[in-house]
Amino acid sequence: MQRICTATKRRIAYSTLVIVVLAMTMTAGCTGIDRNPPKDGISVAVTIPPQAEMVREIGGDRVDVVVMVPPGSDPHTYEPEPALVAKAAKADLYVTIGTGLLPVEDALVARLKAMNPGLLVVDSSNGITYLYPSGENEGTGIGFLGEMPVEGNDRGPQSPDPHIWLSLRNAGIMAENTRDALIRADPAYENEYREHCDNYTSRLQDLDRRINATFSRSHPGMILVTHQAWDYFARDYHLDFVAIEKEGKEPTVKDLASFILLARSHGIRVVFSEAQESSREAETIAGEIGGTVRVLDPLAGDYLANMERVAEAFAEEV
Numbered sequence: 001m002q003r004i005c006t007a008t009k010r011r012i013a014y015s016t017l018v019i020v021v022l023a024m025t026m027t028a029g030c031t032g033i034d035r036n037p038p039k040d041g042i043s044v045a046v047t048i049p050p051q052a053e054m055v056r057e058i059g060g061d062r063v064d065v066v067v068m069v070p071p072g073s074d075p076h077t078y079e080p081e082p083a084l085v086a087k088a089a090k091a092d093l094y095v096t097i098g099t100g101l102l103p104v105e106d107a108l109v110a111r112l113k114a115m116n117p118g119l120l121v122v123d124s125s126n127g128i129t130y131l132y133p134s135g136e137n138e139g140t141g142i143g144f145l146g147e148m149p150v151e152g153n154d155r156g157p158q159s160p161d162p163h164i165w166l167s168l169r170n171a172g173i174m175a176e177n178t179r180d181a182l183i184r185a186d187p188a189y190e191n192e193y194r195e196h197c198d199n200y201t202s203r204l205q206d207l208d209r210r211i212n213a214t215f216s217r218s219h220p221g222m223i224l225v226t227h228q229a230w231d232y233f234a235r236d237y238h239l240d241f242v243a244i245e246k247e248g249k250e251p252t253v254k255d256l257a258s259f260i261l262l263a264r265s266h267g268i269r270v271v272f273s274e275a276q277e278s279s280r281e282a283e284t285i286a287g288e289i290g291g292t293v294r295v296l297d298p299l300a301g302d303y304l305a306n307m308e309r310v311a312e313a314f315a316e317e318v
């Protein structure tokens with residue numbers, strides 16, 4: 001009897017030890033070092049590749065990211081494949097660009113909400129001061145997405161310039177909104193998300209300072225681009241951009257002639273076009289001014305590194 005009791009006690013002690021060791025292993029797993037992607041992580045859908053870098057940097061291995069507009073596609077017109085839409089509908093969170101000029105995003109989010117009413121949708125542009133193509137008003141507050149109120153930036157009566165991510169200062173706000181969205185979707189990891197976000201935003205600020213220093217030194221001239229995507233960038237560094245294509249409209253022959261005159265009178269040697277579009281007009285103008293075309297990618301997935309490349313390219317030519 002005595003023996004049996006001792007054996008039972010030993011078994012209980014052994015079971016307790018196993019439980020304690022297992023608990024310690026699990027705790028170590030949650031706190032970071034050498035952690036594999038957890039099965040209970042969250043799935044986050046975003047519209048464009050630069051946002052994916054943001055979500056991965058802040059979410060770390062807690063997040064699985066679904067990008068709706070793949071690299072090389074034009075977010076102004078792209079329609080995601082049904083399989084990708086189905087995948088995004090299963091996400092825990094959708095972080096939007098939120099600027100309204102991406103009709104693709106508005107329609108997509110409405111569709112995803114219909115498929116998954118529990119999907120948390122957060123506008124990454126919340127708090128960003130919008131620019132408008134005609135240079136008018138601005139606003140922040142509660143926005144509307146069709147009939148469905150969403151928390152976000154009020155677009156006002158006009159459509160704002162959607163290219164908010166091409167400003168590192170806007171990207172800092174987007175990163176903080178993304179952090180807060182991740183915390184709402186996955187509150188147990190708040191500290192981790194805050195720490196990662198601080199790290200990422202300090203890298204954004206560091207690059208912003210370096211680019212600012214470059215352009216403050218060089219007294220840059222006019223920069224000729226095909227697509228009007230760089231107004232936020234121009235605002236940050238007091239640059240003078242002229243776009244060949246305005247609000248998606250192709251230039252007429254007369255427009256092209258005036259751009260050639262403008263380029264000649266400003267000594268412009270380079271026309272910047274974009275990876276997502278035809279560079280036909282850019283080549284026509286470059287040919288006439290004896291210059292060259294340089295292709296940039298405003299949607300590259302390696303966002304921070306790409307912003308540095310873009311800034312260097314502009315700085316070299318102005």
Ligand SMILES: [Zn+2]
Pocket residue numbers: 076163227228229
């Ligand atoms: Zn664009």
